[in-house]
Amino acid sequence: YKGQYILAVEGNPPLNEGGMFCIDGGKPFVEKLKLMAEDAMAIIAWGACASWGCVQAAKPNPTQATPIDKVITNKPIIKVPGCPPIAEVMTGVVTFITTFGKLPELDRQGRPKMFYSQRIHDKCYRRPHFDAGQFVEEWDDEAARKGYCLYKMGCKGPTTYNACSTVRWNGGVSFPIQSGHGCIGCSEDGFWDKGSFYDRLTTIKQFGIERNADQI
Ligand code: SF4
Known part of the structure; x- marks a missing residue:
């Protein structure tokens, strides 16, 4: 009406x-x-x-x-x-x-x-690897086969608000990160003009929560 x-x-x-x-x-x-x-x-x-x-x-x-x-x-x-x-x-x-x-x-x-109130990163099943400092460094390296975090391959999950990591896609079958590729941030404003999908957000050295003072 x-x-x-x-x-x-x-x-x-x-x-x-x-x-x-x-x-x-x-x-x-x-x-x-x-x-x-x-x-x-x-x-x-x-x-x-x-x-x-x-x-x-x-x-x-x-x-x-x-x-x-x-x-x-x-x-x-x-x-x-x-x-x-x-x-x-x-x-x-x-x-x-x-x-x-x-x-x-x-x-x-x-x-x-x-x-849209949570980031992909907040509920990503690879998050424990991020926290532990375990990252994929190259496509198809050993870490990629083990399913480590894709942050260093440019994953935009830490700055992207959407439900992909909870609802997933195709009836809950999978989502890009589960298929081995980082999030490109496609639900964020301006994602198309923000540089390469494969640039990481920051290069601050991440040492992982499992390290102790003697190892850093
Ligand atoms: S794969 Fe992406 S979203 Fe998942 S923990 Fe790593 S940086 Fe966060």
């Missing part, structure tokens, strides 16, 4: 050249978005594109791809970032709204707290 529906949006509108870089049904996407948003109760921004801009907004952003909350500024916007977002998280957000008749509690960036 008018004023009571939720508009769920994938992608984002390019604003350059009057929006001509994305035409949908003969009209610029941005025009359609504004029309559909007019009577919506709230908007769900699905994925990193709608939430933050994502790769099409990468510098120098020639099409001026713009996230939904920068275009629609007078409606509540629920951001469900990820490239792509987790299916169970998407359905969880919709189910919450239809079951309780209200919007989920959001963090200061507009993400539902129930799924």
Whole structure:
């Protein structure tokens, strides 16, 4: 009903050249978005594109791809970032709204707290190896085969808020770290412009909690 529906949006509108870089049904996407948003109760921004801009907004952003909350500024916007977002998280957000008749509690960036309040690193099953200072140093080295921490291979789990390490993917089968590759931080704003996926966040020497004063 008018004023009571939720508009769920994938992608984002390019604003350059009057929006001509994305035409949908003969009209610029941005025009359609504004029309559909007019009577919506709230908007769900699905994925990193709608939430933050994502790769099409990468510098120098020639099409001026713009996230939904920068275009629609007078409606509540629920951001469900990820490239792509987790299916169970998407359905969880919709189910919450239809079951309780209200919007989920959001963090200061507009993400539902129930799924985005913890870092991948907080619940990662490789975390004991991080704490012990046991790291993969090269792809396919002995440490990689043992399932050690991927921090030195560029894992962005310590700075990425999402539910991958708890909900996982494909019905809970696995997630990138479980498959042997570090988290690339795809649910964080600007991840596409922050340098190589394989650069670690810091080179501070990590000695591990199992070392004692004689060993350091
Ligand atoms: S693999 Fe990544 S998320 Fe997991 S413990 Fe290591 S740095 Fe943290």
